[in-house]
Structures are given as structure tokens and as C-alpha cells.
Amino acid sequence: MAVAVLLINLVGTAFFTTTLCYYYGNWRKQHKVTTLIASVSWWLPALILTLLPVDIASAYFRSCTLSEQSVSDNFSVPLDNTPCRAPFFYAEHTVFLVLWHIVYWSSQFLTWLLIPLMRSYTRAGDFTPLAKLRSALRDNIFYYSSYLLIFIVALMYLIMTQAISFDLRYLKVLLITTSNTWGLFLVVIFLGYGLVEVPRSLWTAGNPVASLQRAYFQLSKRNMELVDEEERLTEIVLQVDRIQLLLSTNHPLQPYVQIVSKRAHLPPENPVPNPESERRGGVRIDELDDPIDLSTLSLSQLARVHRSLKSTQHRRNRARALYEEAVKHALWIEDVNAFRAKRRPVSAFLQDYHGTVLHKCASKWSSCLLLVQWYWRCYLRMWLLRVLAIVLSLLSLIMVWSECTFSVRTPTLSLVALLLKAEAKERDYFLLELSSFLTLGYLSFAVFYTVFRLRIFNFYRLVGSHHTDEHSLLFCGALLCRLTPSLCLNFLGLAHLDSHLSQTTLIVPRAVSKTLDALADSMTGATKVGQVFISSSNFSVESSYTQFMGHLDMIPFIANGFNIYFPILVLLLCLLTYFRFGSRVLHQLGVEQLIETPGYGTDRSGQSVNSLADDAIQDGRLLLRKERMTMFRNSRSYASDADSDSEQKFPNLLEHYLRTKTQQSPDRVRLLQSKKETPSPTFRTVSIPVEDFDLISHQSTSVPVEYSEDDVQREFSLHTNSGLERYPRW
Known part of the structure; x- marks a missing residue:
């Protein structure tokens, strides 16, 4: 035995x-x-x-x-x-x-x-x-x-x-x-x-309400991590390019520089264009903060650059994977909250989140x-x-x-x-x-x-x-x-x-x-x-x-x-x-923390004074709306392909929602409109039906928002490209 x-x-x-x-x-x-x-x-x-x-x-x-x-x-x-x-x-x-x-x-x-x-x-x-x-x-x-x-x-x-x-x-x-x-x-x-x-x-x-707020908060943090890692990787790649450009071809370290340069220009895993990294990519080689003195360049210094490049590349890929996972999780929680509010089964939700196994079942089951x-x-x-x-x-x-x-x-x-x-x-x-x-x-x-x-x-x-x-x-x-x-x-x-x-x-x-x-x-x-x-x-x-x-x-x-x-x-x-002692200490030091303890971060009137966490949640909302718009545009651009349904991540749900609720759901668009991007002076006030379109909860205290009708129509225009460049992919 x-x-x-x-x-x-x-x-x-x-x-x-x-x-x-x-x-x-x-x-x-x-x-x-x-x-x-x-x-x-x-x-x-x-x-x-x-x-x-x-x-x-x-x-x-x-x-x-x-x-x-x-x-x-x-x-x-x-x-x-x-x-x-x-x-x-x-x-x-x-x-x-x-x-x-x-x-x-x-x-x-x-x-x-x-x-x-x-x-x-x-x-x-x-x-x-x-x-x-x-x-x-x-x-x-x-x-x-x-x-x-x-x-x-x-x-x-x-x-x-x-x-x-x-x-x-x-x-x-x-x-x-x-x-x-x-x-x-x-x-x-x-x-x-x-x-x-x-x-x-x-x-x-x-708790669907707390899960949604945490999903927004995590999405904002993952985006900031991705931006930071993209910036660090750009600086290291520029440093490697500077060494390769200025080092003579007959230098004894040139073979090792070629190895580092080849690794620096490997294509990223699952590339996602980021506006912050694109703007950083315009930095010239002579604008580096800490350039290496080529006159004293040694094999050990080149090994340290190679080591830093390897770790930074991995952290960038890891940050991108975490961001994509946070997007999927936030989309899921947001959709669950939206369709819970209807208190009845919705065909779009059932068709999208059912899995491939149910396709093989008989129609009556x-x-x-x-x-x-x-x-x-x-x-x-x-x-x-x-x-x-x-x-x-x-x-x-x-x-x-x-x-x-x-x-x-x-x-x-x-x-x-x-x-x-x-x-x-x-x-x-x-x-x-x-x-x-x-x-x-x-x-x-x-x-x-x-x-x-x-x-x-x-x-x-x-x-x-x-x-x-x-x-x-x-x-x-x-x-x-x-x-x-x-x-x-x-x-x-x-x-x-x-x-x-x-x-x-x-x-x-x-x-x-x-x-x-x-x-x-x-x-x-x-x-x-x-x-x-x-x-x-x-x-x-x-x-x-x-x-x-x-x-x-x-x-x-x-x-x-x-x-x-x-x-x-x-x-x-x-x-x-x-009692979240560590989170409270970090919050007092200025590090944004989402503390869900009732009464914490509010004044006597009950208004939130936790501006760091509130800003992160709002940023997460904005990022998720932009991701939804990007996914919807991609699904429409491949609509003519016969196999597009198997390649889209959330085709049925997004297409059904955005096709039928375009004129009734400013909540999908309101966070896309920043103060700097509202050129039209003509506004109107719209009240959002809570049971259909408020994705936070039925207890949300959000007030009616003001938006430009022209901007909304440009955002949801499926046949023109005039509004596509205003909100790049994150």
C-alpha cells in the first residue's frame, strides 16, 4: 500500500x-x-x-x-x-x-x-x-x-x-x-x-458594483504600466541604435553589438499601437538622457545594456498582456452589469457569452x-x-x-x-x-x-x-x-x-x-x-x-x-x-489606491474626496469606451469577410448593442468627449435610462451629461473615416 x-x-x-x-x-x-x-x-x-x-x-x-x-x-x-x-x-x-x-x-x-x-x-x-x-x-x-x-x-x-x-x-x-x-x-x-x-x-x-469599479481602476493602472514600459524600452533601443551607428565597423565589440541590435529590433508580441509610445518614438538619438561614452565602451558595459534590454522587453510584453486581460475582464463585468439591469434574458448576451459547446446541442435544448x-x-x-x-x-x-x-x-x-x-x-x-x-x-x-x-x-x-x-x-x-x-x-x-x-x-x-x-x-x-x-x-x-x-x-x-x-x-x-493599513499608508503618500471601505475617502456630506482613485476609475471608463469603439470599427471593417465571425472577440454583443442603441446611449460616447475635443458649441441635455445604459449600477449618482450631436454622429459613422483618427488605439 x-x-x-x-x-x-x-x-x-x-x-x-x-x-x-x-x-x-x-x-x-x-x-x-x-x-x-x-x-x-x-x-x-x-x-x-x-x-x-x-x-x-x-x-x-x-x-x-x-x-x-x-x-x-x-x-x-x-x-x-x-x-x-x-x-x-x-x-x-x-x-x-x-x-x-x-x-x-x-x-x-x-x-x-x-x-x-x-x-x-x-x-x-x-x-x-x-x-x-x-x-x-x-x-x-x-x-x-x-x-x-x-x-x-x-x-x-x-x-x-x-x-x-x-x-x-x-x-x-x-x-x-x-x-x-x-x-x-x-x-x-x-x-x-x-x-x-x-x-x-x-x-x-x-459584488457587481465593486467589481466594475475595481475593473476600471485596474484597467487604468495597467495602461499606465504599459506606457511606462514602452518609454523605457524606446530609450534602450535608441541607446543601442546610437552605439551601432557611431561604433566603427572594425571595432572588436561589433559582433556583440550586432547581437544586441538584433534583439532590440525584434517584432513585439501582439503589437498594440500606443499614442504615448509613438510620441516618445520621435525622440532623436542625441536627446538621450544618459548616453554611453563610446571611447570607454567595454564588454561588461555592453552586457549590462543587453541585460537591461532583455528584462525591459519582457516587462513590456507582460504589461501588454496584463492590459489586454484587464480590457477583457472589464468588458465582461460591464456587460454583466448592463444586462443584469434589464432583469430578463437578452438575446445578444446569450449569443455572445455561451461558449462553443452549446453550438453542438440540439435546437430544442x-x-x-x-x-x-x-x-x-x-x-x-x-x-x-x-x-x-x-x-x-x-x-x-x-x-x-x-x-x-x-x-x-x-x-x-x-x-x-x-x-x-x-x-x-x-x-x-x-x-x-x-x-x-x-x-x-x-x-x-x-x-x-x-x-x-x-x-x-x-x-x-x-x-x-x-x-x-x-x-x-x-x-x-x-x-x-x-x-x-x-x-x-x-x-x-x-x-x-x-x-x-x-x-x-x-x-x-x-x-x-x-x-x-x-x-x-x-x-x-x-x-x-x-x-x-x-x-x-x-x-x-x-x-x-x-x-x-x-x-x-x-x-x-x-x-x-x-x-x-x-x-x-x-x-x-x-x-x-x-483595515487595509498598507493601502491607506500608500494613499497618504500619494500612491493611488482603491480603498473600498465604507466611509473612507468621503467627507461629512458623503462626497468622495479620494481624487486619485476617482480619476483612475474615470480613466478606466474612458479607456474601455475607446477599446469598444476600436473593436467595433475592426468588426465593421471585416464585415465583408465570410469568416469574420470566428475572428472577432465580441462580435454579436457589440454589433447588436451599437446597431440598435446608437441614438439612445450617450453613455457609450460621453467619456470619449474630452474638454479639448468638443469643437461644436451646440449641445443638448440627455437623460440616460438607468435600467438599460448605466453600466456602473442602478445606484449610480451620475448626472445627465452634455455632448455634441455632431461629434456623436462622427463617432458612430460607419461609412466615413473623418472621426477615426481622433481616438487612436490604446
Whole structure:
């Protein structure tokens, strides 16, 4: 059975992580060794997370057999008629010890040695593999030296204080303990964010009004990022052109300059003309801010230019992909809000957002399926997200409570420990494995949700649809290998499967202690024979993972303070995340942030004073209107083609909407009219029917707008090109 468990985990986790790594990475352009290392660094943590519940159930089964033998030696009457049956997924203690040695040390080798080298190697701008390797070693000298110095200082301190003896066994435990301490510190930070943000993101996704405002806000930010990256790339390309133009043809660096120039003029992926970058493209070579002195040009300087060019090109492509994704998402949310307001199925919406599968259904079933999908997309999906957000909020509260009370062993206050002990009492090991997997899965999802949303100065970022660079994939793999062992050790502490972490550190009143102890015994199974009580808590349950990893009380300051300050820090970070402390600080510093807390950013009269966020939302609206107009014009320009319907992104919805509502929907056009672009002095006031055309919500406070009839007709003119150049593509 142990071989079957191992094979199932190996194949299942390998398939899942490989698919996930393929979704984020670009295997066609990445180095094969980098792809292999990134896939393995994502696979090993998944293997640990799926095998640990089996280890826990196996540990409880071994404890059950030991307690049964102990009772049979002391009592002639059996205390329990239920025998100890092995779990469905079961493996021996020695198998897990060998497995944890291989998986743990492999992951540590990746996260501390191999991945840092590969990250520097992939970012290097040198022109030969040997030169890239030298640059990678040079970049990591300080990294390795600092960690080695810290470890030597800690080791000398522990030896001088006689906390440990200079022994190979203690040295191994010290290495594991120091690595886990750093990992637990990161786990606390990521848990404090993820336990709050995961339910809140689902709740926001179930709110159409908040989703639309956030979609506008994100679209504006993505556009600014795209403009900035286009400007940076233009400057670097001009710098490369200057070097190529002024460098003599017989210069020894000319072959390397040709390599850089060839890369600089590669065609962009999915080019989208941008007016800001086009205007920047008119800059002359002699107007560069920081030109390179060609008299002192060296191979190392050219390698730095090449390195900067590679990273900037990737960031530009990534910004473009994010912008296109933001456009699609905003279009979807806006259309859902528009057709929700009608409160009846609309043929245009059903025809556009139904998917290709329903085309193959019979005609009598197709209309029913379209109707069901309309209700699902407009109503049921949002309510389901809200219900799921409430369930996960309760689960987050349980996790926070368990984090704050897991150090109290008697009485048992950790809800996770109570749940697992109650299932162990019933000897339902399959349910025990399932509960452990779900609980550990939610904790890991909260931590990894933070990892996947982490963004460090636009340098590290995970973007789907094959737009994540090699450096970000490796950095994520290193974080996963570093966090997963510490997260599992934290979960074992919550479940009271680490005896050193489960010591009583808080003083509980005697009366309260007796009541809670009686309740805990009723749930965990104290058995009475005559006047003798035998509690299952008397038998120490410790998994193979804990025995291999050791305990966190080797270093004195961890043993004396970790059990108290660790849960307090989790609770504090959750509160800071709930009240959006970081966003408020950035907002006060002038960085635009969308803070959806009721009452924040408004004055006493209820008017918004958050001008930065409001401006970003209005910019997002404007951008989306321009994108709609561009898509509509493209669809009309290819209307004569017989295959145009399969090439358009949103043909049926946009054509139906703009063909039938042109004269009635100034909301589609009003944000296109800027103050500088309104030449006609003739205006009229139009009231917009909220139920049909207000795409924000039925609670919108927007007032009737003024617009020029001539400009509107020019915008929607399908047979002239007079108005096409006034609103270029973004």
C-alpha cells in the first residue's frame, strides 16, 4: 500500500504542478534546464503537502496500536470493541523517514544553492554560457557569504552557551531549525494577508458594483504600466541604435553589438499601437538622457545594456498582456452589469457569452441551456461566490483562533487539534486524512495566494498565459520550497502533533480548566474502567515528519518567546490587512489606491474626496469606451469577410448593442468627449435610462451629461473615416 500511495502522489502532483508551470511559463523560449528546475521546485512542495495527511493518519494508527497493547497488558476486559484498522492510505514509519529525507534536502538544495545561481544566470546579459556562469557566481558571492556568516555566528553562540554540543546530529538539527525559523517568519506574514484577502476577494467578485469599479481602476493602472514600459524600452533601443551607428565597423565589440541590435529590433508580441509610445518614438538619438561614452565602451558595459534590454522587453510584453486581460475582464463585468439591469434574458448576451459547446446541442435544448447560463452568469455565480466567501471567512477565524491557542495543551483550545482528536477517537482515519488535507490545503492556499500575488518593484511577478519570465518562476519555486516545510511544521503545532510546541505557556483558571478539560475529554475519548481513567492524550502522537524535522526549541530565544509572539503576530497582521493599513499608508503618500471601505475617502456630506482613485476609475471608463469603439470599427471593417465571425472577440454583443442603441446611449460616447475635443458649441441635455445604459449600477449618482450631436454622429459613422483618427488605439 505504501508503494501505491507514493505512486499516486508522485504522478498526481507532477501532473498538476507541470500544468501550472506551463500555464505561467513560456517553455518554447525558456532554457530547458530552467524549465526543469522550476518544475521540480514547484513539484516537491506539492508532494510534501499531499503526503503529510497520510503521515498524520499513520501516526494516529500507530498510537492506537500502542495504546491497545498497553491496555491489554494492564486490563483483562477490553476497553473498546472497535479494533485499530489501518487507514486506507497508509505507509510505514521507515518509509516516511526515507521519503522526508529525500524530499526535504532536495528542496533545500534547490532553494539555497541551485535556484539563486539559475536566477542570476537567466538574468545575465553576457554572450557566452561560461561568462553567464561567472556573472552568476559573482552576483551570489555576497548572498552566500552573508548566510554563512550568520550561521557561523549562531553556531558559535550556541556552543559557547552550551545549548548544543558540536556533533553532526546537532548540526543537522541546527540547519533545519534555522531554515524553518526564517520560513516560519515568512509564513506568518503571508498568512496574515491571505487569511483575510482570500475571502474578501471572493466577496468583492460577488459584488457587481465593486467589481466594475475595481475593473476600471485596474484597467487604468495597467495602461499606465504599459506606457511606462514602452518609454523605457524606446530609450534602450535608441541607446543601442546610437552605439551601432557611431561604433566603427572594425571595432572588436561589433559582433556583440550586432547581437544586441538584433534583439532590440525584434517584432513585439501582439503589437498594440500606443499614442504615448509613438510620441516618445520621435525622440532623436542625441536627446538621450544618459548616453554611453563610446571611447570607454567595454564588454561588461555592453552586457549590462543587453541585460537591461532583455528584462525591459519582457516587462513590456507582460504589461501588454496584463492590459489586454484587464480590457477583457472589464468588458465582461460591464456587460454583466448592463444586462443584469434589464432583469430578463437578452438575446445578444446569450449569443455572445455561451461558449462553443452549446453550438453542438440540439435546437430544442440550446435555448434552455442558454437561459440557464444567463442566470448563472448574471445571478447564481455571484451569490455562490458570496456564500463561499462567508464559509472561508469562518474558516479563517478558526485558523486564527487555533494559531493563538495552539500553545495551550491542557485544556485543548485549538479547534484543529480538537477536530483531529475527535476523529482519531472514532478511528475514522479516512475522515482524519480528509480533514487534515482540507485544513492544510486552506492554510497553504492562503500562503500561496500571497506568493502568487506578490510583486516586488515590478521585478518579480507571476502572470498567466505564458507571460512569466524565468527569474520569476525560479523565485516562486524557491519561496515554495522555503515556506512549505515551515508551514507543515506550523500545522502540526496546530494539531498538537509536536510535543515541544504544545507545552502549556498560558495560565488558565482552575475552574475554567476543569470545565474545558471535561469537554475536551468528552470529544477526544477518555475511557473509564472502574476508578481508572485512560485518556488518549496520555499517549504521545508524533508524526514521522516531526521526528525528522526536530523541534523549534533548540535555540533559546525561540523556545522562550516563539510560542507567545508567533500567534500574536498572526492576529496583528490579519487586523492590519482587514483595515487595509498598507493601502491607506500608500494613499497618504500619494500612491493611488482603491480603498473600498465604507466611509473612507468621503467627507461629512458623503462626497468622495479620494481624487486619485476617482480619476483612475474615470480613466478606466474612458479607456474601455475607446477599446469598444476600436473593436467595433475592426468588426465593421471585416464585415465583408465570410469568416469574420470566428475572428472577432465580441462580435454579436457589440454589433447588436451599437446597431440598435446608437441614438439612445450617450453613455457609450460621453467619456470619449474630452474638454479639448468638443469643437461644436451646440449641445443638448440627455437623460440616460438607468435600467438599460448605466453600466456602473442602478445606484449610480451620475448626472445627465452634455455632448455634441455632431461629434456623436462622427463617432458612430460607419461609412466615413473623418472621426477615426481622433481616438487612436490604446
